[in-house]
Amino acid sequence: MLRYTLMRLGIFVGCLVVVWGLVYAGVFPSGLGDSNGMWIVLLALVISAPISFVVLRGERDRASVQVVNKVDRMKANLEANRSQEDRADDATRAQGQTS
Structure with a gap:
């Protein structure tokens, strides 16, 4: 997940530098x-959003997995915690009925 985020940030920074250069050049x-x-x-x-969408498809799939x-x-x-609590509650109720 961190790798995908860093790759996405890198694409954005690259686009930022290119756009800045193109604006500066007129x-x-x-x-x-x-x-x-x-x-x-x-x-x-x-500009970076569609580039990231296409270029990072495989990395995005790995991150989603x-x-x-x-x-x-x-x-x-x-679910394990819930079932453990249910068993403990059932055991406590069973002890209360036998007393």
Whole structure:
């Protein structure tokens, strides 16, 4: 999961540098008034999103498998705790009826 996040961040930073260079060179407009910095960041986000979607498909699939496995383990642990509590509660009730 961390690897996917770092790869996504790297793609964004690369796009940010390229967009900044293109705005500085005058290829892209520099935004309105004092919005130059925000314009560059937003444009880099818009460009990096589809690139990340296509390029990181395999890494995203691996990350989602890790998340699913972790959720499944957490559900199994929760169910084990519930059944353990139910057995302890049943045992306590059974002792109370025999007394």
